[in-house]
Amino acid sequence: MMNVVITCGGTGGHITPALAIADAVAANLPRADIRFIGTEGGMENALVTAAGYPIYPLPVKGVSRRHPSDAWQALRQLRACEVQAGKLLDTLAPDIVIGTGSYACYPALAAAAARRIPTAVHESNAVPGLAVRLLAARMSRVWLGFEAAAKHLPHRARTLVVGNPLPRDFYACRGEILAKKQQKTVLSFGGSLGARAINNGVFDLMLTMRAYADVRFVHATGKREWEEFSARFAASTLAGDARFEILPFISDMPRRMREADVVIARAGAMTLSELAASGRAAVLVPSPNVTGNHQLKNAKAMAQAGAALVVEEKELLRGGLAGAVTQLLRDDALRARMEVSIARHHRPDATRLIFEDILHLTRAKK
Secondary structure, three states: OOEEEEEOOOOHHHHHHHHHHHHHHHHHOOOOEEEEEEEOOOOHHHHHHHOOOOEEEEOOOOOOOOOHHHHHHHHHHHHHHHHHHHHHHHHHOOOEEEEOOOHHHHHHHHHHHHOOOOEEEEEOOOOOOHHHHHHHHHOOEEEEOOHHHHHHOOOOOOEEEOOOOOOHHHHHOOOOOOOOOOOEEEEEEOOOOOOHHHHHHHHHHHHHHOOOOOEEEEEEOOOOOHHHHHHHHHOOOOOOOOOEEEEOOOOOHHHHHHHOOEEEEOOOHHHHHHHHHHOOEEEEOOOOOOHHHHHHHHHHHHHHOOOOEEOOHHHHHHOHHHHHHHHHHHOHHHHHHHHHHHHOOOOOOHHHHHHHHHHHHHHHHO
């Protein structure tokens, strides 16, 4: 029996691949003991528990790079959490420890490397985050979503390009033929925690398009923005109209994407992988607050390939979002071409490659 520890947290973009990896191990090794390490109060606790896996929280917090005093305190806390993680690993005795980026995975992966336990970290983006860059040289393997990420890592890093692992439901519904609908559906979200700019843009879009009887909206505000957005929605002319569905978080993304005709979303690597797996036409609103402005680069690459339309945040309230969404809803041929184009970016073998490498890393250790 294999003992696997997976560490993740922070946002859905790090939790989703972690759960996909866990499910791949469980599907191939039904007797495997799979446990998670997360953060106290993080959304991963509910999602991991709902998926049927036990999770152990650590008091990990992100490292601020704006205020040196906050950064120093956070680094000290990471070190303290590394000690706690080490004690936990001594009890769990894993054959391998796997992380999916972000500050949340740092303590457990660092502690595992110090104990010479096989380790692997997955980086979904083309520009690796700080935690992955700090850990890379000590990892048994760094799995990459994009080959371009390797140039940002230490030359000693043992990398393997695998793509981005997705929940099995994305593969189960791929190619599914949906019945024709009376209404077209716009699905929108700005990430698991929320994005105020997208929330504001989508709210105005809903007001603009409420006269379109053949269009319905499903919008996820993000948990951080839920109360403010729902109060604003309830006080508007949109309240009570069944065509407008608002949620704090989308827990069944594969189904929601397959039902959508147009998706409004950020341009993070995991979101693009989900769009590619689902074959959905999209309007991408890249976040301007990410390392190396990589979301804008991602979005422009998709646009150049004919796989998406791009609306930057500064254009949201200037009619750019309404123009792009209306164009896709009204032009069936354009939407169909975009669906074919984005589907070409799908990497269906990501979870298989990761599982095979898990076997290689654990066998090499033994």
